[in-house]
Amino acid sequence: MELARKIEILAESAKYDVSCSSSGVENNTRQGTVGSTAVSGICHSFTPDGRCVSLLKILFTNACIFDCHYCINRKSNAIPRATFTPQEIADLTMDFYMRNYIEGLFLSSAIIKNEDYTCELLIKALRILREEKGFRGYIHVKAIPGADEKLIEELGFLADRMSVNVELPSRESLKLLAPDKDPYALYKPMKQITKKKQEESYLPMVVKKGPSFVPAGQSTQMIIGASPESDRSIVKISENLYQRYDLKRVYYSAYIPVNQDSLLPAVNSEPPLLREHRLYQADWLMRFYRFSADEILTEEKPNFNLYLDPKANWAVQHYDQFPVDLQTAPYERLLRVPGIGPKGAQNIVKARKYYRLHLNDLKKLGIVIKRAQYFISCNRETPAGLIKDPEWIISSLISSKQYNTLKQLNTQSTSEQLSLFDVERFEHAKAKG
Ligand code: SF4
Structure with a gap:
């Protein structure tokens, strides 16, 4: 397959991953304007010193052996498949870098053959980049849960940032919607990265030699609206992740229905973008305003008021x-x-x-x-x-229109999240399975 065709397929497949800052934002160019965040291939992220950098955002492969219900790349989907070689990833990154298109790489991958094999391929690509081509630019790489600890460690010494996607906000949802994934294995690399970084921070400066282990830390991503968890449970998970694993960011990704699947919202339903926005506001409150998850949402009111931001909602x-x-x-x-x-x-x-x-x-x-x-x-x-x-x-x-809708909803005394998710159908499938 031609390299250009591979790029087209694998940049397109990578666009649903939002654990870098600008992905998921729809901001298409119009006549007379420049810059688009909707086109896949290039995204933006922030380095530890706060600089915004453009990254080549790409999947190593989309030929996945897993069958996660919510994913465009699942094995049961009939879509064009492609896989880069490590050399191609390295050449491509250098080529784009030399032309000043990008300042770094955001590399993720579906699972090809098995987790170890996939991780080894990513390591090979980054080794060529770092050691043969002398690339010192920013690299954000996805850790592959289930891969051997030694491989995760090797990968961490080649990257600036690693992310381990939590994927869904509960183990039950994971079991149902990502049946090939081990929910416990997802947290293992996160724990490993935290531990390794802590060990490194205890070393005296004179002993530290060579590259640091993921110097820009780790992040994660959760899909919102593909499963029925309340906003409160999502915010509580995030709080827990920040506290336990010292994460730099928890990214939320409003579920974009891409597959016809009885366990998921209909394909023509809108992604819950406002809910995603409220989650980011709550995240901000926890990180910069000293709010706890229990203050932001309570057991009695476990979902956001979509018409008021979480801080104003708390205040009233x-x-x-x-x-x-x-x-x-x-x-x-x-x-x-x-x-x-x-x-x-x-x-x-x-x-x-x-x-x-x-x-x-x-x-x-x-x-x-x-x-x-x-x-x-x-x-x-x-x-x-x-x-x-x-x-x-x-x-x-x-606004008065929003206020009337809010009043109407309160009169109906619904505590249901304003989403198109069919909880009953989900519960039924969970009980069956
Ligand atoms: S592991 Fe699951 S989420 Fe990841 S690419 Fe494969 S099918 Fe998609």
């Missing part, structure tokens, strides 16, 4: 904790106010050392007054003309 549900007085509240309390981010909170803390704050000062301190006004006071003065009622605040924060 805990309205008894407001207003927060900006002149006296500690930094942690300031962070809880919708419209105040870490930078804004820092600015407030700094500014009030020198002068008494006034509501008129807030804009220049980087506060989004439109959102914060319902939840703040400044030296006991509150913004004028506002009604101190959570219901009124919700209606002011969202």
Whole structure:
């Protein structure tokens, strides 16, 4: 098969993987504009020092021996198949790099023959790149769960970042929708990477020689909306992953129906993009705003209010904790106010050392007054003309159309996630199988 055809097939097959930052964003070019994030092949990611880099995003092979229900590359699908050689991957990366198209590589793979064999092929490709071609650019590689620990370690010394995809938010869903995968094997490489990085961090600088083990850390990806877990269980899993494995990022991928399958949402259904967005907002709250998963979503309300962002939703549900007085509240309390981010909170803390704050000062301190006004006071003065009622605040924060829909949903007292997923069908299949 011609190399160009392989590239076409394998870049297309890789586009459903979102564990690099720009994938999954639909932003097609129009006449008179440049740049598209929808076309597969090149994606963007961030290096440990915060630089945004373009990566060649490609699968080593899509000739998978597994049959995961949700995946376009599953063995039972009749799609064109292709496999690179390690040399081709190395040549391609160098070629694109020399032409200034890319600054690095994002390499993933389906399972060809078995996990060890697949991992060995990835290692070969990266060895040629690093050792024969002297490539020092950024490499993000997918760890292959189930491969031997030695191979995972070897791969980790050749890459900057590794990711191990959790795939689905529960072991039950994995068993049902990815029957060839061992749910326990998925977490093994994650654990191994964490341990190896910890061991490395204990070594004194003088002893450290040669390349570091995955210097940009590890990340993971979860598919959202292919299985019936609540938002709360997804957020709790993410929290757990951050704490246990020191992950750099948990990526969420709204399930894009690609297969006709009775266990999955219909092919013509829309991917739950708003839900994915809310999950990223919740992720942000955990990483930068000191929220715990239990605070963001409770057992009684396990799913996001799709009309309100999770921070505003939390604030209206805990309205008894407001207003927060900006002149006296500690930094942690300031962070809880919708419209105040870490930078804004820092600015407030700094500014009030020198002068008494006034509501008129807030804009220049980087506060989004439109959102914060319902939840703040400044030296006991509150913004004028506002009604101190959570219901009124919700209606002011969202559009009247959204508010009416929200009210209607509340009257129906549904706790069901707004998704097209058929829970009953899933439960039935789970019981059978
Ligand atoms: S292992 Fe499963 S998810 Fe991965 S490529 Fe194969 S079928 Fe797709």
